[in-house]
Amino acid sequence: MSEAGMMIVAHARSQMRGHPQDHSVCAALQSILAYAQGLEKSSITCAFEDGRIVLTGEVDSTDTLETAIAIAEVFTGRSVLADLAVQPRIHLPRYVAVNDAVIPDHS
Secondary structure (H helix, E strand, C coil): CCCCCCCCCCCHHHHHCCCHHHHHHHHHHHHHHHHCCCCCCCEEEEEEECCEEEEEEEECCHHHHHHHHHHHHHHHCCCEEEEEEECCCCCCCCEEEECCEEEECCC
């Protein structure tokens, strides 16, 4: 995953079936989700299945999950099935050694 945005992955289900317009909508939605505020650290893929949008991947909170679903519903005007795992990110403090002492790194 790049620092500029989330990983965008072409999903095999969307490539095998459906209309070319569906594939374009999915590609555009993935781009929007990649750069949406708060979703930068998520990994979400999009596919069309039985006339609805299917989101799969990982997000870091339930708020992020709800944001991704709302964006998908508004952008596509279709119902959304979200199979997104919530994997909270744990931020551990970094420490550095200074003159034989270990202190928190505030950089």
